[in-house]
Amino acid sequence: MLDIKFIRENAEAVQENCKNRLVDVDINHLLEVDEEKRQSQTTIDELRAKRNVGSKTKPTVEQIEEMKNIGDEIKILEEKKRTVEEELRTLLLKVPNMTHPDVRVSADENDNPVLDIFGEPTEFDFEPSDHVEIAERLDLIDFDRATKVSGAKFYYLKNELALMEMALINYALNVVIGHNFTPFITPDVAKKEVLEGLGFNPRGESTQVYNIENSDLCLIGTAEIVMGGLHMNEVLSEAELPKKYVAVSHCFRTEAGAYSKFSKGIFRVHQFTKIEMFQYVTPEKAEEAHAELLAIEREIFEGLKIPFRVVDHCTADLGGPAVRTFDLEAWMPGKPNKDGLMGDWAEITSTSNCTDYQARGLNIKYKNKAGENNFVYMLNGTAVAITRALIAILENYQQADGSVKIPEVLKKFMPVAMDEIRKK
Numbered sequence: 001m002l003d004i005k006f007i008r009e010n011a012e013a014v015q016e017n018c019k020n021r022l023v024d025v026d027i028n029h030l031l032e033v034d035e036e037k038r039q040s041q042t043t044i045d046e047l048r049a050k051r052n053v054g055s056k057t058k059p060t061v062e063q064i065e066e067m068k069n070i071g072d073e074i075k076i077l078e079e080k081k082r083t084v085e086e087e088l089r090t091l092l093l094k095v096p097n098m099t100h101p102d103v104r105v106s107a108d109e110n111d112n113p114v115l116d117i118f119g120e121p122t123e124f125d126f127e128p129s130d131h132v133e134i135a136e137r138l139d140l141i142d143f144d145r146a147t148k149v150s151g152a153k154f155y156y157l158k159n160e161l162a163l164m165e166m167a168l169i170n171y172a173l174n175v176v177i178g179h180n181f182t183p184f185i186t187p188d189v190a191k192k193e194v195l196e197g198l199g200f201n202p203r204g205e206s207t208q209v210y211n212i213e214n215s216d217l218c219l220i221g222t223a224e225i226v227m228g229g230l231h232m233n234e235v236l237s238e239a240e241l242p243k244k245y246v247a248v249s250h251c252f253r254t255e256a257g258a259y260s261k262f263s264k265g266i267f268r269v270h271q272f273t274k275i276e277m278f279q280y281v282t283p284e285k286a287e288e289a290h291a292e293l294l295a296i297e298r299e300i301f302e303g304l305k306i307p308f309r310v311v312d313h314c315t316a317d318l319g320g321p322a323v324r325t326f327d328l329e330a331w332m333p334g335k336p337n338k339d340g341l342m343g344d345w346a347e348i349t350s351t352s353n354c355t356d357y358q359a360r361g362l363n364i365k366y367k368n369k370a371g372e373n374n375f376v377y378m379l380n381g382t383a384v385a386i387t388r389a390l391i392a393i394l395e396n397y398q399q400a401d402g403s404v405k406i407p408e409v410l411k412k413f414m415p416v417a418m419d420e421i422r423k424k
Helices: 004-009 011-020 027-055 061-094 131-138 143-150 159-177 192-198 223-228 283-304 357-362 386-396 408-413
Strands: 114-118 182-185 189-191 217-219 235-237 243-252 271-281 308-312 324-336 342-353 365-367 373-375 377-385
Touching: 004 011, 004 027, 011 027, 027 061, 114 283, 131 159, 131 324, 131 386, 159 182, 159 243, 159 271, 159 283, 159 377, 159 386, 159 408, 189 192, 192 217, 192 223, 192 357, 223 243, 223 271, 223 377, 271 283, 271 386, 283 308, 283 324, 283 342, 283 377, 283 386, 283 408, 308 342, 324 386, 342 386, 357 377, 377 386
Parallel strands: 182 243, 235 365
Antiparallel strands: 114 308, 189 217, 243 271, 271 377, 308 324, 324 342, 342 377, 365 373
C-alpha cells in the first residue's frame, strides 16, 4: 500500500493516478477517515494522561468515580477507533501504486506500446491447427475426463506433453539459476493477510482467488504471493540484498469475469504450473533488477525460438501494486485476432516493479549502512507459465504431416532420442 503520509502530502497527484489507473477511490474521503482516526487517538492519549495523573495520588471517592468514567470512555473510543482503522485500511488497499513516468496514460487496456519484437510470426505452407486440435490428434490432453473429475477448465496432460511440462520446468530453472537465483518449491496456500498485504483481493465476487472454507487460507494464483510473504515482518540487512529467488508452484485462479476473454483449451484455466522469479532489492537497484527480470524472460523464450514481442503496460492495464509492468506476448497461430483471422499475440510472461508498495503492506524492511530501517523494493517476473508455453510450442512447431517438433533446448530434458511428437 502507499504511505499515508505520502497520500496526505500529494493528495491531488494520488487522485489523478487513481483516475489514470481506472480505480474508483475518493482520496478526500480517505483523508477524512485518516483525520478522524488521528483525532480519536489524540483524544484517547489525553484521557489516558489524565487518568495517569489521578492514579499517582491517593484518590478520593469522586476521583475514583471520575477515573472509572474515563476508563469507560477510553474503551468506547478505542472500539470506535478500531472501526475507523478498518475502514481506513480498506480504503488504502484500494489505492494503486504510483505510476512510472515513462508509462503511457490511457483508458484503453489494450493500448500497450510495443517496445521490441523477436522473430517473425510463424508462416506455414499448410493450414495450421490450434493447440486443441493438435492435442486431440496426438493424444496429449484429456479435457473430457478432467471435466468429469474436476469440472470445466481443468485438464489432464498426457504422454509427451506431460514430459514437456517437466522439461520446461527444468529448462527454465537451469536458465534462471544461472543468474544466481535460489530455487524454491512453495506451498500452494497462503493466509489472506499475505494476499491483502501484497495487493491481491481475496474477497468479493470479482476475486480471482479460491478461498478455503472454514479457514483464513487461500489457494495461490502465483508464487509471487508466497515468495512475497517469505520475509513478512522481517528486517533484512543491506549486505544480504539483493535476494533473488525462483520458485515452482501450482497456481489456481477462478477466472471470474473472464467470460469475454479468449479461453480456448488450456489458454485460460483454473490450475497450472508456473516458475516465478522474485527479487528483494534496495530502491536504487530496482530499475536494474526489473531490466534483469525482463532479460531473463527474453533469454528463455529466445532459447525456445518462439516469436514474441515486448509490451509496456499502459495505466489502464497496470495491476494495483505495480509501478511498471512489461509483458512478453508470444505469437500463437491458433488464436483468433480482432479481424476474425487466425494468428495473434498473447501474454506468456509478465514482470513488475512494485517498489515498496508490497513491502509496506507486509512490513518488510532492510537496515541500511547508516543503521536506518527502510522498506525494501520488491519485483516479480514469470520465467515460464507452463500452459501458455505449451500452446506456443505446439502451434509454432507443428509440421505439415501433423507432428510437432520439440524445441532444441528442451531435448536434453526429454527422454533420450525424442525429437518430435507423432500420432500414436
